Amino acid sequence: MNKLMDKNWIFSGLILAIVVLILIRITPESVDPVVKLVISKNRASISNIYQPRDVEFTKEVMVDRLNLLDKSRFSHPKLGNIAGYSDDFFVDVQHRIQVLKGGQFRFMIGSDDGFSLSINGKKICEHLGDRPYSVQPCFVQLEPGTHDFNLSYFQGFGNSGLTVQYALGSDKPRWFGDNSSSIKF
Amino acid sequence: MKTFLKTYARFLYPAVILVLSFGVYFTYYGSPQAMFWDENYHVASAQKHIDGVMYMEPHPPLGKMLMAVGEVLFGGNGNVDKSKLNETDYLNGDQAPPQMTYKGFRWPSVVMMAISVLFFYGILRCITQREWLAAAFTSLVIFDNALVIHSRAAMLEGIQMFFILAALYYFVRVATDHIHEGKKILLRHYAILGVLIGLSISVKVNGMILVLLFVMLYGVDQWQAIKQWQWLPLAQRLAVTVPSGVVPLLLVFFGVFYIHIGMGSTIMKDRTYKASPEYLAQIRAGNTWAPGTFMIGMRDNWKYMSEYADGVPRLDVCKSGENGSYAMNWPLGKKTISYRWDKNTVDGKTVVKYKYLTGNPVVWFSVLAGIILSSGLIIGRFIYGNAIKDERLFFWICAFTGLYLSYMIAILQIERVMYLYHYLVPLVFGAINLALIFNYVFRDEVIANNRHTIINASLFALLVIGVFAFFSPFTYGFGLTEDQFELRNWFSFWQLQVVR
Numbered sequence: 200m201n202k203l204m205d206k207n208w209i210f211s212g213l214i215l216a217i218v219v220l221i222l223i224r225i226t227p228e229s230v231d232p233v234v235k236l237v238i239s240k241n242r243a244s245i246s247n248i249y250q251p252r253d254v255e256f257t258k259e260v261m262v263d264r265l266n267l268l269d270k271s272r273f274s275h276p277k278l279g280n281i282a283g284y285s286d287d288f289f290v291d292v293q294h295r296i297q298v299l300k301g302g303q304f305r306f307m308i309g310s311d312d313g314f315s316l317s318i319n320g321k322k323i324c325e326h327l328g329d330r331p332y333s334v335q336p337c338f339v340q341l342e343p344g345t346h347d348f349n350l351s352y353f354q355g356f357g358n359s360g361l362t363v364q365y366a367l368g369s370d371k372p373r374w375f376g377d378n379s380s381s382i383k384f
Numbered sequence: 385m386k387t388f389l390k391t392y393a394r395f396l397y398p399a400v401i402l403v404l405s406f407g408v409y410f411t412y413y414g415s416p417q418a419m420f421w422d423e424n425y426h427v428a429s430a431q432k433h434i435d436g437v438m439y440m441e442p443h444p445p446l447g448k449m450l451m452a453v454g455e456v457l458f459g460g461n462g463n464v465d466k467s468k469l470n471e472t473d474y475l476n477g478d479q480a481p482p483q484m485t486y487k488g489f490r491w492p493s494v495v496m497m498a499i500s501v502l503f504f505y506g507i508l509r510c511i512t513q514r515e516w517l518a519a520a521f522t523s524l525v526i527f528d529n530a531l532v533i534h535s536r537a538a539m540l541e542g543i544q545m546f547f548i549l550a551a552l553y554y555f556v557r558v559a560t561d562h563i564h565e566g567k568k569i570l571l572r573h574y575a576i577l578g579v580l581i582g583l584s585i586s587v588k589v590n591g592m593i594l595v596l597l598f599v600m601l602y603g604v605d606q607w608q609a610i611k612q613w614q615w616l617p618l619a620q621r622l623a624v625t626v627p628s629g630v631v632p633l634l635l636v637f638f639g640v641f642y643i644h645i646g647m648g649s650t651i652m653k654d655r656t657y658k659a660s661p662e663y664l665a666q667i668r669a670g671n672t673w674a675p676g677t678f679m680i681g682m683r684d685n686w687k688y689m690s691e692y693a694d695g696v697p698r699l700d701v702c703k704s705g706e707n708g709s710y711a712m713n714w715p716l717g718k719k720t721i722s723y724r725w726d727k728n729t730v731d732g733k734t735v736v737k738y739k740y741l742t743g744n745p746v747v748w749f750s751v752l753a754g755i756i757l758s759s760g761l762i763i764g765r766f767i768y769g770n771a772i773k774d775e776r777l778f779f780w781i782c783a784f785t786g787l788y789l790s791y792m793i794a795i796l797q798i799e800r801v802m803y804l805y806h807y808l809v810p811l812v813f814g815a816i817n818l819a820l821i822f823n824y825v826f827r828d829e830v831i832a833n834n835r836h837t838i839i840n841a842s843l844f845a846l847l848v849i850g851v852f853a854f855f856s857p858f859t860y861g862f863g864l865t866e867d868q869f870e871l872r873n874w875f876s877f878w879q880l881q882v883v884r
Contacts, residue, residue, distance in 0.1 A: 214843050
């Protein structure tokens with residue numbers, strides 16, 4: 200008890216607390232690796248999701264969920280700007296999902312700029328060109344079993360961001376990547 | 385080994401401090417080979433001293449004169465045509481000769497700031513009488529990112545800090561000799577202090593804050609008479625100490641201007657700086673060193689400085705890209721200034737080399753904590769009548785807290801836009817104050833050289849060094865990715881802006 204009240208020990212404790220706080224602040228964040236993103240930097244500027252690609256660099260990044268909008272930028276709330284670029288890049292997601300409970304699913308795709316969504320090779324919805332961040336509902340009937348989810352997104356110039364949520368029927372929407380009673384990732 | 389360290393401690397500590405200081409301040413100070421912030425003004429002005437071109441500026445000329453000396457001695461621009469520098473007051477990067485280096489212009493600021501940490505150490509050594517305590521807290525000025533980036537440039541603050549710390553050291557030395565050894569305070573002490581303050585003001589007029597040192601020296605000198613309110617001896621002493629200090633100050637200040645006016649023997653094209661016809665006539669007649677020309681030139685320089693100051697805009701936080709900030713926000717480091725950046729894409733990754741004016745948060749927040757603690761101590765003593773455990777140390781704390789608060793109050797009266805680096809002077813006052821507060825809190829342990837207290841002071845210094853190293857990419861322009869930048873973006877109020 201005497202030691203705890205000693206000025207020297209209080210000062211040592213204060214320094215230790217500051218060091219711990221700093222270490223917490225500067226330790227890079229990590230998340231569960233659930234969804235793989237393939238990020239491709241394009242040499243030319245991009246204005247359409249289907250335009251021919253002229254890829255300069257490609258990299259793969261694992262994220263926990265498709266919530267990639269932070270402060271009007273393509274950015275993970277914890278990992279930051281995982282693309283490493285601000286303009287002219289594509290992001291491709293090819294993920295096999297396991298539907299546990301069949302029915303009509305709603306995929307809410309939010310993008311700035313364009314995207315294209317296919318499930319089992321069938322195009323579900325798209326936005327071809329530039330736009331400010333907007334959320335677009337895409338409906339699809341899925342039976343229990345595995346399904347191939349393919350999403351392509353591009354960022355042209357300026358603000359950016361990509362979000363995907365899903366819901367079965369009138370269920371509450373969940374992030375793509377978060378398991379539920381209807382889908383397992 | 386222990387005996388050796390004890391015997392030579394008074395030399396070893398300053399030697400190690402000097403080596404560390406030069407390592408931090410001097411290493412690759414020529415980089416970047418491009419100007420940033422006010423270098424565009426000061427490099428052009430310094431060159432005019434070299435070429436004898438008349439110019440006027442909002443700041444007194446000593447800083448630029450010393451930069452000119454640095455350029456002549458160490459510039460290495462002998463084969464570079466620098467005539468363009470004389471044709472403008474603001475040298476654009478495009479106008480600057482591409483092969484020109486800035487080592488010479490930066491040399492005085494870098495070297496003087498690196499040496500001035502010895503004065504800082506000396507101040508703490510004189511007051512605390514403990515080398516280890518002085519050395520540990522000297523880390524506050526060696527390893528502060530804002531002091532380092534700003535002093536490793538052709539700017540005025542590093543040069544001025546040398547004279548400020550020299551004046552503070554001299555004052556502390558004279559006062560402690562008087563207090564501890566009973567040495568008399570003589571008129572020559574006032575005079576030498578006046579010279580040092582005059583040199584500081586001759587670089588930037590905010591050095592006027594040091595005039596308070598005269599008052600403090602007089603207080604130490606006449607403490608017994610003040611306590612007994614012997615007004616006649618006090619008035620008699622005042623009548624001789626005021627001129628003893630002020631006259632050398634004025635002689636230095638006007639002496640610097642005399643040299644400045646004397647050296648300005650050429651008028652470059654139509655660049656007359658609104659000089660009066662009689663001053664221009666004297667320059668054209670080659671009479672720049674004549675006393676009469678000095679009177680006219682001094683008047684015109686003063687008028688120019690005054691009009692320039694009136695023309696500086698006010699702070700406009702709504703203005704896009706406003707770099708200025710409120711003085712009240714400075715202790716927390718708001719707001720930082722991006723001096724320059726260079727963007728590169730390496731292996732598909734965007735890497736940006738920043739030169740950012742941002743403080744070492746451990747230093748800045750600790751200084752603020754020290755000011756809060758010392759203010760509480762002073763209020764407790766004078767308002768609540770609390771007892772103090774060390775009167776001498778308490779008055780030293782009053783002195784440096786007083787300097788810090790006086791500077792900030794004075795700055796708050798200024799209407800023109802001000803910048804974060806205007807806080808560097810009170811930051812140094814506050815750093816001294818922090819060391820004294822530590823000494824006050826751990827008084828008995830410091831006297832006893834308590835091992836745990838020494839370890840604590842060392843740990844604090846290591847923390848300062850570690851955080852300095854973490855933020856050093858902003859200081860030295862090491863490349864950062866966006867994620868690495870964000871790891872350093874600790875507080876939104878700093879307003880750091882990532883380059884994408």
